[in-house]
Amino acid sequence: MRYAAILLLFLLVNTTGGWAQSTLNGTIRDSLTQKPLELASVFLANTTYGASTNASGQFTIKNVPAGPYDLIVSYVGYQLFKRRITVGNGAQPLELLLTPSAQQLKGVTVRPNPNRESDYQKFAETFLGRTSFSRQCRIRNPDAVLVAFDAEQNQLTASSPTFVQVDNDALGYRVKYYGLEFTLNFKQQYVSFYGWPVFEEMTPRRNKQRQRWLTNREKAYRGSLTHFLKSVRDNDLAQQGFLVRKLRIVPNPRFARTDSLRKALLRARRNQALTAAEMDSIDRWVKMPPNFSMLYMAERPIDSLRRAEFTPKRVYLRFSDYLQVSYLREAPDPLYQPARPFGAPPGPVARPIRQISLLTLTQPEVEILPNGQLVEPLAVLTDEYWAFEKMGELLPLDYQPPPSTTPR
Structure with a gap:
């Protein structure tokens, strides 16, 4: 199942990135x-x-x-x-x-976790993610996770009275995720989770493994939301390999005018009172998208993405509609399956050659700190590639990438 708008939330620590x-x-x-x-x-x-x-x-x-x-x-x-x-x-x-x-x-007695296996597997798959790095992550204490499915809401939730321990063998971190609150809503097609993770460096078995972890950590950082936000704050998007365009999601007026007819046809289909031609008509209405996406091809100027104050220096992420953010220096993960765009015709979706993400704000603006973190992490929603990346790419905020080299 592909979620049209995926919300990935962490209650992140906000460090200033200063030297003191x-x-x-x-x-x-x-x-x-x-x-x-x-x-x-x-x-x-x-x-x-x-x-x-x-x-x-x-x-x-x-x-x-x-x-x-x-x-x-x-x-x-x-x-x-x-x-x-x-x-x-x-x-x-x-x-x-x-x-x-x-x-x-x-003096309450702790009882075994009554999770259904299918519910737990759906939680684990969604929480860890489906990336190549996520496949190298393991939850080491599954009994600490409490999963419940609400059939009326069509929603899966999970929490932990202690912490969820994830060993990430791709990045070399052992993560203890405290205060987990996880929601997977099938009806509204979104997933959110938040909490307070703490990172511990794993001990490499040999130097080759250590070098692989360092390489993978840099790979997880480059093109990430944190990398993008730091580039916005530092005003070096192009130098860091980002291309930003404006995207608008607009209603399809034809869909609105014909929605009542579509519903009538669907009721008739349930009553099995339709001809073959009428069945073809239903198929056309069902496939009609309720919205269209309009992409503006011009690159967005930096002043349309942020508001800056210089005494002292403070930078705020601020824009309207959606941003389409392309990272030009790295291809998507081989396991990434792009969603079908609004209004796209039936058939296979072309695989992008770059990492393409969508970003929108839930409030007028939010401050970006020097290390690329937000003062209020819940102020942004991400979709497409950034929504695809999850625990497999999660880095501690004190991670420092190596200095940028000549653009690739």
Whole structure:
């Protein structure tokens, strides 16, 4: 099944990309007894920065770049702790209190997960993705995922009371995805999921594997939404290999005028009171698209994509309608199957030779930070190639690509 508009959401940490670095340290305690909690996991979401507490409940995270982060603390028997913090210069001691979970207070017995195998497989396939890199990802704790299907809503949902661990052997990361909230809506044809992932570098078995991971990480970054947004902020789209055009989705007036007739014909077909000619007519109405896409061939000027302030420098993504974003330096993944465009005639869809994505805003504008992240990640919707890429291409926000070389 191909989703016409796929929404992929992460609650991302927003780092400034500055050079200043700091040390985070603090103590984790029980909110009721004030007892220090040993071996609590403390991390900055969507990065590789993290630590565990010692016997005194203390932790230290060194060399953290300045900027805003989501600080997450996980400990068995306690509610997941979340706090937005801003890292500045110098040491920043924190005193954090964890609340016992309801299961711990009431002594609730944890029962086996009653997931249906087919529901879980659909979740796993959609969550991990269908790319070549996604095929090298594995969920290591499937029993931690709770999947449910609502027949009335025609919707599959999934969550986890702890975390979902994904080992990505394509990029060399072990990802623990906390607070998962996943929705796959078959009726409205969209998928969304969000949470707080933390990354751990896997240990390569040999240097050849390490080099493969480095190569694949750069491949996952080049042409990604993060790469594109950073290029918009830095005003070097063409130098980075991006071509941006405006796309409008407009209603098909003929479809609107004939919709009532189409419905009448379909009712007649259910009653089996149609001639062969009338059946052919139904087929034509059914195939008529409700919308058409209009692509403007001129490349969009940078001022139509962003609003910039220079004292201090702040850049906002801002545009109307849709953007068609082509990445010209890399072919699509061999497993990518493009969707049929609005209004396209029946038959096979031509395979693109470039990575082509669609982007639209859910609000008038959103700030882009220096590392290519958005202050509000939920402000954008992606479709086509960016919607195709999922966990297989997910990188931590502290990933630094090698310097760009001569354009390919």
